[in-house]
Amino acid sequence: MGETLPRAPGGAQLHSDTLRRQFRTLRVKMVLLGSSGVGKSSLALRFGKDEFRNTSPTVGCAYLTKVVHLNDVTLRFEIWDTAGQEKYHSVTPLYYRGAQAALLVYDISKRETFIRAQVWLKELEKQYTAGSTVIWLVGNKGDLAQDRQVSVQEGQNLANDRGLSFIETSALSGDHISELLQAVAHRVYECVGAQQGGLSEWQETPLLDLQHKDTFNPFASCCKVGP
Known part of the structure; x- marks a missing residue:
């Protein structure tokens, strides 16, 4: 006969708590800011769908979501393309x-x-409290390096001076897109998520999701936060 292993007191509850932590989903609001034509909508589309298409200027704002899985938590990015x-x-x-x-x-x-x-x-700094927002300086259109007017060092120097993170990307080729999103996810979770009330938990509502699937229309405006 096999030996019966002792059960730890409250084992079932401990297992349940572990699963809850493992599958916890937190909401992250991320906004893309910059001049018209810099590729914000294309970056957003790369984040959400890993696709590229030519887009018209955004009217007001556009919105989509993207789920990023980390080791012990899932972050549901609510991406606002302004x-x-x-x-x-x-x-x-x-x-x-x-x-x-x-x-x-x-x-x-x-x-x-x-x-x-x-x-x-400067405008963004008026709206946030230090430590509550992770800010990345993104030099997009790396595929146009032959027409470069801003050096990598200039971008890095500005980021260093203002306490920002920095990266160059190409929404067209997809270069450094996934790396950027993963880096943002880790930084937000470490810096903002560690604060009391820093990130709220997102509860899945299947019925609502059937009515509001994650879609992105770069030609449309959106003024409503999704579930």
Whole structure:
């Protein structure tokens, strides 16, 4: 006869708690900021669908979601792609207020977008408390390196001076897209998620998800946060 192993007191409850921690899903609001034409919508589409397509300028904002699995937690990114045109500048803070992650995007082949990114940064700093938002400076359109107007060192220097993280990407080729999202996920979880009430838990509602599937229409505006 085999030996009966002793059961630890409360073992079933311990197993249940372990599963709960393992499959816990936290909500992360991430906003993309930058001038019109720098590729924010294309980055968002790469994040959400790993696709690339030519897009029209965003009207107001567009919204999609992306789930990222870490070792002991799942993060459900709610990604807000904001309009870069000047006429929408006054309403953009309504979309990025309360974001736990922000990507300041510029086009490496257009210096004016790099300068504009610094203006967006000043606006963003008015809306957040230090430590509550992870900010990344993103030099997009790395595939246009032959037309580069902003050097890698310039981007890195600005990030170092302002306490930001920095990376160059290409939404067209997909270079460094997944690495960026994973890095943002880890940083948000370590820095923001560790705070009391830093990240709220997302509860799955299957019926609602059937009605609101994760879709992304770069030609449409969206002014509603999903489940």
